[in-house]
Amino acid sequence: YLASSTMDGWGYMGVYSSPCVCECLVYFGSNDRKFYCLSAVDGRKIWDFQTGFTVTFNENLLYYGIYSSPCVSEGFVYFGSFDKKLYCLRARDGSKLWDFTTGNFVVSSPCVHKGSVYFGSDDYNFYCLDSREGKQIWDFKTGGMVKSSPYVSGGNVYFGSNDKNLYCLDM
Numbered sequence: 001y002l003a004s005s006t007m008d009g010w011g012y013m014g015v016y017s018s019p020c021v022c023e024c025l026v027y028f029g030s031n032d033r034k035f036y037c038l039s040a041v042d043g044r045k046i047w048d049f050q051t052g053f054t055v056t057f058n059e060n061l062l063y064y065g066i067y068s069s070p071c072v073s074e075g076f077v078y079f080g081s082f083d084k085k086l087y088c089l090r091a092r093d094g095s096k097l098w099d100f101t102t103g104n105f106v107v108s109s110p111c112v113h114k115g116s117v118y119f120g121s122d123d124y125n126f127y128c129l130d131s132r133e134g135k136q137i138w139d140f141k142t143g144g145m146v147k148s149s150p151y152v153s154g155g156n157v158y159f160g161s162n163d164k165n166l167y168c169l170d171m
Contacts, residue, residue, distance in 0.1 A: 120146025
């Protein structure tokens, strides 16, 4: 299945999101601002979800779409987008359960652990949300954009920031 490979008038389309395969389904985001679910067996499209539209030019480059890689957990799929949101969709049909708006792009790939979802944003914040309702539990301000994807271990969450620091926070 070719999710996107052509010019659309704004710039070249592409797939920058790493895929996640779960229960014979492949989940990934694309620069066409859509999130896809395909059959891992035959590549058939199961569903797609359209995100919002935000365009930013930086150093003569165009940024929009989905660069964040998904996290699938307990029947839900989580991913960030250039429309400044983290999304939670039902994995089986792509229906939106909730979204959470940050102050800038969400390139960081989320991590779900024990009912919480962790991710960073280009708004210099690292977030912890309730994975079922999308309500903010806490946030942590860094000195730079947080594009790094988190890693959870031993009751701590680890992530990097463009402020040249690696952080370890108590979950």
